[in-house]
Each structure stands twice: as C-alpha cells, then as structure tokens.
Amino acid sequence: SKGTYVRVLAEEIARALGTVGHLAVLRRTRFGRFALAAAATLAAVEADPGAGLLSPNDALADLPAVVVAGDDLRRARQGFAPLLARLALPGGADTVRLVAADGDLVAVLTRVPGEGWRYARVFGAP
Numbered sequence: 001s002k003g004t005y006v007r008v009l010a011e012e013i014a015r016a017l018g019t020v021g022h023l024a025v026l027r028r029t030r031f032g033r034f035a036l037a038a039a040a041t042l043a044a045v046e047a048d049p050g051a052g053l054l055s056p057n058d059a060l061a062d063l064p065a066v067v068v069a070g071d072d073l074r075r076a077r078q079g080f081a082p083l084l085a086r087l088a089l090p091g092g093a094d095t096v097r098l099v100a101a102d103g104d105l106v107a108v109l110t111r112v113p114g115e116g117w118r119y120a121r122v123f124g125a126p
Contacts, residue, residue: 006023006026007022007023007026010022010023032062033062038052039052040052040053055105056105056123057097057099057103057104057105060097060105060108063093063095063096063097063108064090064093064096064097065096065097065098065099066087066088066089066090066096066097066098066099067098067099067100067101068087068098068099068100068106069100069101072086072087073100073101073106076098076106076107076122077106077107077122077123077124077125078122079107079119079122081118081119084109084116084117084118084119085116085117089109089117093111094110094111095108095109095110095111095120096108096109097109104123104125104126105123106122106123107119107120107121107122107123108120108121
C-alpha cells in the first residue's frame with residue numbers, strides 16, 4: 001500500500017520476534033496499472049526503440065481527461081494560465097489531462113492547495 005516501507009516492516013517483524021532481520025531482495029512488481037510482466041527489456045528497446053514504449057497520453061490514461069478545442073486548445077498549448085479558471089475541471093481530482101478533440105495530449109494540470117489549478121507540463125502540437 002502507499003506509504004508502506006517494506007524494509008522497515010521486515011525489521012519491525014524481526015524485532016517483534018526477538019531477533020534481527022533484513023531483506024536480501026526487494027522487487028516491485030507493480031506500480032499502479034504498470035506491471036513488471038508488461039515491461040520491455042533493455043535489449044528489446046535497444047533492438048527496436050519503440051518496443052513496449054507508451055505514449056505520454058497512454059501512460060497517463062488513468063487521469064481524468066478534459067477536452068479543449070479551438071482557441072482554448074491554442075491557449076492551453078501556450079500554457080495560458082487564465083484559461084484554467086474557465087475550464088470545467090473535475091472537482092474530485094488533483095491531476096487531470098487536457099486533450100485535443102482528436103485525443104492528442106495537450107497538458108497535464110495539478111491542483112495546488114490554496115492556489116487552484118496549475119500547468120504541470122504542456123506538450124506542443126504533434
């Protein structure tokens with residue numbers, strides 16, 4: 001779970017058993033929807049640089065998406081901050097994607113407590 005330090009947990013279990021302990025190996029097999037089983041090896045990427053790589057939009061597919069078009073699309077691609085106050089951004093999210101009508105990733109926004117929405121990253125036109 002988020003915030004669990006497995007190495008510290010192993011030490012605390014050992015201490016509770018009246019002994020000492022440590023982890024010899026720790027391997028993360030999943031991070032969110034990304035699983036080790038789906039990872040590309042370095043050799044595969046060296047042989048085919050596109051092998052197993054996700055586009056930024058696909059990698060961020062779990063984030064809510066807000067579609068922008070027309071002048072709003074142009075402004076978003078320029079990182080125009082006043083635009084953010086006019087967009088219908090989801091209330092329950094702290095990070096969202098702005099996408100063009102064709103699905104291209106335009107920007108990633110984050111909510112800053114007490115300040116509102118900010119651009120975390122802006123992506124140029126494809």
